[in-house]
Amino acid sequence: MLSSYRCAGFCFVFRRQSIVLNAGFNSKDGNFFMKENQTPALKEFLNQTHQDIFDDKSGTPADYIPELAIVNPDQFGIAITTSDGFTNEVGDASIEFTIQSISKAFVYSLALELLGTDKVLKTIGIEPSGEAFNSIRLKDDNRPFNPMVNSGAIACTALICQNNGQEAFEKILTVLSEFAGRELNVDDKVFSSENATGDRNRAIGWLLRNADNFDSDVEEVLEVYFKQCSILVTAKDLSIMGATLANNGINPVTKKRVIGKTTAVQTMSVMVSSGMYDYSGEWTYKVGLPAKSGVGGGITAVLPSQFGLGVFSPPLDKLGNSVRGIKVCQLLSEYFHLHVLETEDDVNQNIPITYDLSEIRSSRMRGQSDNETLEEFGSRVSVFELSGVINFIGSNFITRSVAEEEFQDFIVLSFIRVNRITRASIEVFRLFFDQILSKSQRVIVVDKEVVKDHPKGLFGEMVDLIKQNCQCFENLDQAIEWIESQLIAEYGECQNNSEDFSPLADQLLLKGLLNSDLETLQKNVTSIEYETGSKIIQMNEKADGIYFLRSGKVSVMVGDGIYVSGLDAGTCFGELALIAPDATRTANIIADTKVFCSFLSIKAFNEISIVNPGFSELLLRNLGLILFERLKQSNSKIIALSAM
Numbered sequence: 001m002l003s004s005y006r007c008a009g010f011c012f013v014f015r016r017q018s019i020v021l022n023a024g025f026n027s028k029d030g031n032f033f034m035k036e037n038q039t040p041a042l043k044e045f046l047n048q049t050h051q052d053i054f055d056d057k058s059g060t061p062a063d064y065i066p067e068l069a070i071v072n073p074d075q076f077g078i079a080i081t082t083s084d085g086f087t088n089e090v091g092d093a094s095i096e097f098t099i100q101s102i103s104k105a106f107v108y109s110l111a112l113e114l115l116g117t118d119k120v121l122k123t124i125g126i127e128p129s130g131e132a133f134n135s136i137r138l139k140d141d142n143r144p145f146n147p148m149v150n151s152g153a154i155a156c157t158a159l160i161c162q163n164n165g166q167e168a169f170e171k172i173l174t175v176l177s178e179f180a181g182r183e184l185n186v187d188d189k190v191f192s193s194e195n196a197t198g199d200r201n202r203a204i205g206w207l208l209r210n211a212d213n214f215d216s217d218v219e220e221v222l223e224v225y226f227k228q229c230s231i232l233v234t235a236k237d238l239s240i241m242g243a244t245l246a247n248n249g250i251n252p253v254t255k256k257r258v259i260g261k262t263t264a265v266q267t268m269s270v271m272v273s274s275g276m277y278d279y280s281g282e283w284t285y286k287v288g289l290p291a292k293s294g295v296g297g298g299i300t301a302v303l304p305s306q307f308g309l310g311v312f313s314p315p316l317d318k319l320g321n322s323v324r325g326i327k328v329c330q331l332l333s334e335y336f337h338l339h340v341l342e343t344e345d346d347v348n349q350n351i352p353i354t355y356d357l358s359e360i361r362s363s364r365m366r367g368q369s370d371n372e373t374l375e376e377f378g379s380r381v382s383v384f385e386l387s388g389v390i391n392f393i394g395s396n397f398i399t400r401s402v403a404e405e406e407f408q409d410f411i412v413l414s415f416i417r418v419n420r421i422t423r424a425s426i427e428v429f430r431l432f433f434d435q436i437l438s439k440s441q442r443v444i445v446v447d448k449e450v451v452k453d454h455p456k457g458l459f460g461e462m463v464d465l466i467k468q469n470c471q472c473f474e475n476l477d478q479a480i481e482w483i484e485s486q487l488i489a490e491y492g493e494c495q496n497n498s499e500d501f502s503p504l505a506d507q508l509l510l511k512g513l514l515n516s517d518l519e520t521l522q523k524n525v526t527s528i529e530y531e532t533g534s535k536i537i538q539m540n541e542k543a544d545g546i547y548f549l550r551s552g553k554v555s556v557m558v559g560d561g562i563y564v565s566g567l568d569a570g571t572c573f574g575e576l577a578l579i580a581p582d583a584t585r586t587a588n589i590i591a592d593t594k595v596f597c598s599f600l601s602i603k604a605f606n607e608i609s610i611v612n613p614g615f616s617e618l619l620l621r622n623l624g625l626i627l628f629e630r631l632k633q634s635n636s637k638i639i640a641l642s643a644m
């Protein structure tokens with residue numbers, strides 16, 4: 001199958017994925033096996049791109065440094081290292097060549113690390129020059145335009161010479177090696193060749209010194225500069241070096257931090273504005289990735305947070321950029337829509353699921369009067385279930401929506417299904433949490449890490465602020481249960497005290513029972529008291545009767561202490577014994593407080609039912625209604641959760 005894609009005037013034919021068949025005999029059973037091995041999608045794209053661009057023989061290798069002119073122009077390698085540390089490479093991605101100007105980006109980041117932004121900015125500008133890389137001109141304030149042109153790069157090397165003296169080059173080599181994740185070396189021939197012919201760069205050096213940009217020995221600075229340009233790298237190295245910038249300064253292969261995050265961002269910024277010499281504007285327009293090229297034929301490009309790309313192909317265009325290198329980057333960016341300004345984040349991905357407590361309740365079963373209170377006042381509580389990665393517009397949407405609920409008593413913000421909060425949204429939430437104490441609503445935060453003070457949680461150090469201003473819970477059910485209790489305490493008619501006995505007549509299961517039947521029942525139940533922590537029902541045991549909870553609270557637990565729900569006085573448990581007499585218990589019931597129950601055995605239930613069939617009929621109908629209520633609850637949950 002052939003499909004074609006067209007970008008920037010080239011038309012490429014993208015062939016179907018190749019499938020490599022691995023076959024052989026299994027060493028254990030001796031059977032013949034066949035295994036299909038698919039080429040990873042990105043690698044397949046790179047293979048195809050390499051094949052299609054290879055035939056473009058335009059451009060010529062740099063010859064102003066004699067040693068560079070003798071390179072084989074057909075060498076062509078591409079590598080991409082993703083920020084999970086995996087490298088896809090094709091062609092001559094392991095052939096070494098000199099890094100040349102690409103070193104400028106990494107040496108600039110070193111200068112920023114060693115001397116700080118202020119000092120570096122005082123010495124070197126950050127504006128595009130609009131001139132060739134080797135232009136002998138400074139800005140009006142006597143600073144070089146930017147660190148990506150020779151004047152800026154030489155000034156940058158001079159800064160490191162001033163800072164590190166004789167060790168300057170060693171330092172540069174060490175740091176570039178850390179970027180690449182392996183020990184790099186210098187190509188002495190290229191170094192000597194450039195040293196012998198680099199008078200234009202010497203002129204720049206003297207111009208800088210004359211302008212008081214530095215006062216070190218020009219020859220010494222130039223020697224370090226020529227050496228840094230002669231460091232040998234491969235396309236694969238460049239991809240890892242780029243990926244280290246993409247990964248905020250941590251080498252994704254060695255996992256070692258090479259530079260700080262701010263330095264990585266500052267370095268990529270000058271790469272965007274000036275990394276491709278006098279082609280930088282068009283590059284940003286068409287490719288839209290921070291990048292740096294070198295006259296050795298290399299280009300490194302970066303997609304922040306995603307990958308670093310290294311290309312090597314010596315023939316250069318008039319501006320000094322690798323012809324094939326530019327094509328690879330342009331194709332890749334256009335085919336996969338990687339331009340850094342082409343983003344797909346939108347507010348829809350952060351629209352929370354919202355409901356109030358008249359629709360959804362906690363798993364706690366409460367007595368009748370409490371249920372009535374919650375039915376009436378549950379709508380005063382709004383729950384926002386947030387999910388995914390919350391970005392700037394998302395956090396603004398969320399906090400705005402909360403502000404619109406200003407007349408609610410409680411707002412629940414559940415972060416349980418949130419994977420990440422971007423730095424921008426952290427600041428939005430900081431402003432939000434900072435001012436909520438002055439509002440009448442109470443904001444409840446549900447997030448495991450906040451509760452546990454986890455420093456690496458969603459909110460980082462903001463945990464304290466949230467804890468000071470909000471009630472926090474580890475899970476949503478607990479939070480809702482707590483709010484329900486607050487509503488009951490505030491609006492409920494009778495203040496439930498765990499010492500009070502809930503009358504049997506108030507049991508939902510017994511609703512509508514004639515007084516005479518109630519009396520019969522009362523005679524047939526046994527009263528049992530349980531101490532806090534005792535197990536009332538053991539999972540898997542035979543279901544021998546039903547428990548009416550008259551006072552106290554119990555928990556329904558399964559497995560290894562997993563909480564399912566809680567029950568209050570006025571509810572009953574073990575009721576399924578009525579419909580499935582041979583059934584075994586489906587959960588453990590544990591007394592959370594001192595508990596008092598009235599127990600009706602199946603035997604007694606059957607005896608009453610024989611004499612009075614209406615009794616069992618009513619109980620079974622009520623049981624049906626109770627189960628129906630629970631089903632309605634679950635359906636409300638499903639509806640609320642699917643209304644995204």
Ligand code: GLN
Nearest residue numbers: 100101133150229294295
């Ligand atoms: N060493 C080269 C020079 O200064 C680097 C230039 C480049 O790669 N553009 O001339």
